Amino acid sequence: MKLTKLLECLEYEVRQGSDQIEVTELINDSRKVTERSVFVCISGAVSDGHEYIEDVAAKGAAAVIVERPVDAPEGLTVIHVDDTRYALALMSAAYFDYPAKKLKVIGITGTKGKTTTTYMVKSILEGAGYKVGLIGTIEAIIGDKSIPANNTTPESYTIHQYFAQMVEAGCDCVVMEVSSQGLMLHRTAGIQFEIGIFTNLGEDHIGPNEHKDFEDYKRCKGILFTQCKLGIANVDDQWYKDVFKNATCQVETFGFSEEADLRATNVQHIAKQGCLGVAYHVTGLMDFDVEIDIPGNFSVYNSLTAIAVCRHFGVSVEKIQAALKQAKVKGRVEMVKVSDEFAMLIDYAHNAMSLESLLETLRDYNPGRIVTIFGCGGNRSRTRRYEMGEVSGRLSDFTIITSDNPRFEEPQDIINDIITGMKKTDGKYIDICDRKEAIRYAIEHGQPGDIIVLAGKGHETYQEIKGVKYDMDDRVLIKEVLEELHVR
Ligand SMILES: CC(=O)N[C@H]1[C@@H](OP(=O)(O)OP(=O)(O)OC[C@H]2O[C@@H](n3ccc(=O)[nH]c3=O)[C@H](O)[C@@H]2O)O[C@H](CO)[C@@H](O)[C@@H]1O[C@H](C)C(=O)N[C@@H](C)C(=O)N[C@H](CCC(=O)O)C(=O)O
Ligand SMILES: Nc1ncnc2c1ncn2[C@@H]1O[C@H](COP(=O)(O)OP(=O)(O)OP(=O)(O)O)[C@@H](O)[C@H]1O
Numbered sequence: 500m501k502l503t504k505l506l507e508c509l510e511y512e513v514r515q516g517s518d519q520i521e522v523t524e525l526i527n528d529s530r531k532v533t534e535r536s537v538f539v540c541i542s543g544a545v546s547d548g549h550e551y552i553e554d555v556a557a558k559g560a561a562a563v564i565v566e567r568p569v570d571a572p573e574g575l576t577v578i579h580v581d582d583t584r585y586a587l588a589l590m591s592a593a594y595f596d597y598p599a600k601k602l603k604v605i606g607i608t609g610t611k612g613k614t615t616t617t618y619m620v621k622s623i624l625e626g627a628g629y630k631v632g633l634i635g636t637i638e639a640i641i642g643d644k645s646i647p648a649n650n651t652t653p654e655s656y657t658i659h660q661y662f663a664q665m666v667e668a669g670c671d672c673v674v675m676e677v678s679s680q681g682l683m684l685h686r687t688a689g690i691q692f693e694i695g696i697f698t699n700l701g702e703d704h705i706g707p708n709e710h711k712d713f714e715d716y717k718r719c720k721g722i723l724f725t726q727c728k729l730g731i732a733n734v735d736d737q738w739y740k741d742v743f744k745n746a747t748c749q750v751e752t753f754g755f756s757e758e759a760d761l762r763a764t765n766v767q768h769i770a771k772q773g774c775l776g777v778a779y780h781v782t783g784l785m786d787f788d789v790e791i792d793i794p795g796n797f798s799v800y801n802s803l804t805a806i807a808v809c810r811h812f813g814v815s816v817e818k819i820q821a822a823l824k825q826a827k828v829k830g831r832v833e834m835v836k837v838s839d840e841f842a843m844l845i846d847y848a849h850n851a852m853s854l855e856s857l858l859e860t861l862r863d864y865n866p867g868r869i870v871t872i873f874g875c876g877g878n879r880s881r882t883r884r885y886e887m888g889e890v891s892g893r894l895s896d897f898t899i900i901t902s903d904n905p906r907f908e909e910p911q912d913i914i915n916d917i918i919t920g921m922k923k924t925d926g927k928y929i930d931i932c933d934r935k936e937a938i939r940y941a942i943e944h945g946q947p948g949d950i951i952v953l954a955g956k957g958h959e960t961y962q963e964i965k966g967v968k969y970d971m972d973d974r975v976l977i978k979e980v981l982e983e984l985h986v987r
């Protein structure tokens with residue numbers, strides 16, 4: 500294909516060579532460069548693509564896209580743009596022949612509820628006969644294929660590659676999580692979303708390699724609402740107006756408050772044979788009852804969001820009710836049977852906001868005790884640790900502090916940070932670094948009526964230590980502990 504075709508939506512300057520050349524592939528990793536490909540130089544957190552120019556030229560690249568002056572070997576075309584990540588997004592769309600235009604793209608942003616809501620939207624739309632692709636924290640789903648995810652919102656090239664495969668697989672729509680980092684790093688630049696959704700905003704993702712402060716985090720979330728036709732917002736969230744400050748879309752709202760266009764009322768917390776769930780009434784733009792087997796007030800928000808989206812696809816009330824009754828999401832308030840006497844659940848709460856909403860809402864089920872097991876990820880926001888310690892100390896009857904993904908940090912240092920937060924409360928705790936031993940302790944000491952919450956890793960099937968991902972799955976750990984306890 501012609502290089503000009505890839506550049507057709509961009510402003511650029513030819514610094515060397517010509518843009519009238521034929522190129523083969525579009526690539527942003529020097530290790531994957533092939534003959535006559537175009538290499539986009541991205542300056543990242545660890546590496547800088549501009550440093551690989553000699554290397555890619557030697558491998559036969561035809562052109563490089565840069566955002567700063569470089570020394571390039573003769574014969575290599577050099578194209579200068581303002582921002583290479585932004586360029587990669589627009590060039591990827593062109594490379595895959597604009598697949599987003601052939602799909603109705605639904606994007607969900609917000610601190611919490613994105614993953615859960617995407618699966619709910621997918622279930623409802625599929626129940627109504629649509630073929631739906633999905634991109635998010637757990638996986639990308641393309642037809643019958645599931646591809647495990649590295650990032651919640653992948654790099655732009657991958658997004659357009661997935662979109663193209665979805666079009667190929669006959670999908671009519673795609674529902675995707677749009678993380679604030681994804682917005683900040685232009686991973687979704689240039690995509691015209693049919694619907695953009697704002698779930699909520701809490702202080703998170705602030706730190707090195709993430710957002711510099713809360714203002715920046717908030718601003719990035721708002722970018723989605725300059726890229727969609729319709730924005731659907733949680734009106735109860737205190738930051739909603741700020742996030743929509745520069746919105747260019749039509750706006751519709753949902754929530755509990757009187758002013759919401761789509762409202763939830765009459766919420767009931769249901770506990771039946773060890774299963775926890777919620778029921779409520781939808782009023783405003785629609786009018787019907789809903790029942791879901793996922794506990795918690797946030798399940799009301801997440802399902803109400805999904806209803807607000809699916810209303811625009813003309814799905815019948817009966818189909819919405821049936822799909823929500825079946826809804827289950829891996830590692831999101833996932834109930835695991837460990838005993839007839841007490842309940843246990845696996846959840847992905849890994850910041851203060853989600854842990855707080857989870858523990859608060861579990862009180863609605865009148866448990867004997869709430870016992871929480873959690874750790875925090877290494878090389879991620881440090882304040883998260885103090886805050887989660889404080890939240891668990893305040894809202895759990897007992898906390899078992901353990902390891903999550905230590906990454907390049909010492910597990911005990913992370914635990915000590917959590918303890919610092921915990922000590923601001925009079926919460927009772929123990930620290931057991933080994934996650935399986937922590938689970939064993941909780942199950943061995945389980946009392947009738949307890950709810951044991953195993954938080955932080957949700958769907959994950961690995962533990963990341965010093966750059967290596969070792970097999971680890973909370974479901975498997977629980978199973979092993981149960982087997983070992985029964986043997987004794
Ligand atoms: C800090 C951050 O955002 N990192 C992401 C980013 O990496 P990076 O751009 O910093 O990459 P880098 O390793 O510095 O490399 C820069 C460039 O040099 C190139 N390179 C590198 C080495 C080489 O030999 N040759 C070469 O050409 C790379 O291909 C790249 O183009 O781009 C990568 C590819 O898209 C991401 O996988 C990676 O996510 C890492 C794993 C990450 O942890 N990201 C987190 C912070 C994140 O994005 N999280 C959000 C939200 C999560 C949530 O839901 O809560 C998400 O959307 O996932
Ligand atoms: N609407 C919500 N408000 C607050 N907390 C929520 C909400 N929905 C889910 N949670 C809690 O947050 C956890 C993560 O939920 P979910 O995976 O749906 O959110 P997410 O936005 O995709 O998060 P992440 O950015 O971590 O991928 C759940 O396991 C649950 O504890």
Ligand SMILES: N[C@H](CCC[C@H](N)C(=O)O)C(=O)O
Pocket residue numbers: 636651849875876877879903904955956959
């Ligand atoms: N996808 C998010 C959540 C990670 C959850 C937790 N298990 C951790 O490792 O911190 C991230 O990479 O920041």
Ligand SMILES: [Mg+2]
Pocket residue numbers: 613614635636637651676
């Ligand atoms: Mg998610």
